[in-house]
Amino acid sequence: MLGDGTTTIAAGYARMLGLEGRQRVLVCEMNAREPSFANVFSTNGDAGVTEYFLSGGNLSSLIQKCQSDNLDVLRVGRQDATVIQLNLNSVFPRLLEEALRDYDTVVIDAPPIISSPETPPMTAFVDGVVLVVRAGKTKREAVLRALDSIASFKGRVLGVVLNRKRYYIPGFIYKRI
Numbered sequence: 001m002l003g004d005g006t007t008t009i010a011a012g013y014a015r016m017l018g019l020e021g022r023q024r025v026l027v028c029e030m031n032a033r034e035p036s037f038a039n040v041f042s043t044n045g046d047a048g049v050t051e052y053f054l055s056g057g058n059l060s061s062l063i064q065k066c067q068s069d070n071l072d073v074l075r076v077g078r079q080d081a082t083v084i085q086l087n088l089n090s091v092f093p094r095l096l097e098e099a100l101r102d103y104d105t106v107v108i109d110a111p112p113i114i115s116s117p118e119t120p121p122m123t124a125f126v127d128g129v130v131l132v133v134r135a136g137k138t139k140r141e142a143v144l145r146a147l148d149s150i151a152s153f154k155g156r157v158l159g160v161v162l163n164r165k166r167y168y169i170p171g172f173i174y175k176r177i
Helices: 004-019 049-055 083-102 140-152
Strands: 025-029 071-074 105-110 129-134 155-162
Touching: 004 025, 004 071, 004 129, 025 083, 049 083, 071 105, 083 105, 129 140, 140 155
Parallel strands: 025 071, 025 105, 129 155
Antiparallel strands: none
């Protein structure tokens, strides 16, 4: 769901892999509805995934270097989710194939699975999905619907992150436990 912290978790995971220094990592923004990589990564420029989907151009020309030598960023580009929806089956596998030639790991930051029709089909092309659930807000039925949607496209769920869990014990006590 929107606001559950998916981008923060994807960016943190990609940064962690890049900082280890053992593998090259590309983090790819696929959320053309609410892009947020400009706020998370210090990148510039407007071109990205949607331009690749429209022109089929050179992927390496759209990728931007990040602070770490081993972490690169591919922003979504133009805010037009229909470009991704219409070209997903034909272009997304090619994007992944091209990215995996140069990178050991590609982390995809996708829009919410329930409210974005382009997200469930993406799950068929990736090795696995990590579902981000907001504690105390995301309803159980929504999680089950998301899991069913992933399964219907033969996607593989690697795990679920319970994000924004609130602790009701005061901080000074919690630190002593």
